[in-house]
Amino acid sequence: MDTIEIIGLVAASLTTSAFVPQVYKTWKTKSTRDISFTMYGAFLIGTILWLYYGIYHNSLAIILANAVTGILVVCMLMLKLRHK
């Protein structure tokens, strides 16, 4: 695999795993006042469309990245709804 594709995979894993510290912080503090529900709602719709795009193009990287992001974003939305 050439370097540029490795950079793409590192970029994808960073912009996906970046949500983990936010989900962890919110889960621990149970405080969501500063979190924008609209952001995570829009992000979820975008992620679902990316998933469709990835499945259509048979791109494992796009499917994996957006499946993980989708799960983390759903976690944030549930935490936001539970701890208004």
Add this chain to the structure above:
Amino acid sequence: MDTIEIIGLVAASLTTSAFVPQVYKTWKTKSTRDISFTMYGAFLIGTILWLYYGIYHNSLAIILANAVTGILVVCMLMLKLRHK
């Protein structure tokens, strides 16, 4: 342009513009206690790598999406630093 590429562009614009309501909320409330600095730090590095990837592949969509995301993420980091 065929439908699937339109879906890709809509997905990209959603996962990019999703940050706008969060930046607006944080700018207005000046409250960042619930926001994870680590998330936005990791997101910024990932976005910079995506920019490099997009420039390498001459992909206007990837360059545009990640340039806008990068600016919004830098805004969040500055707001977080200013309003600990």
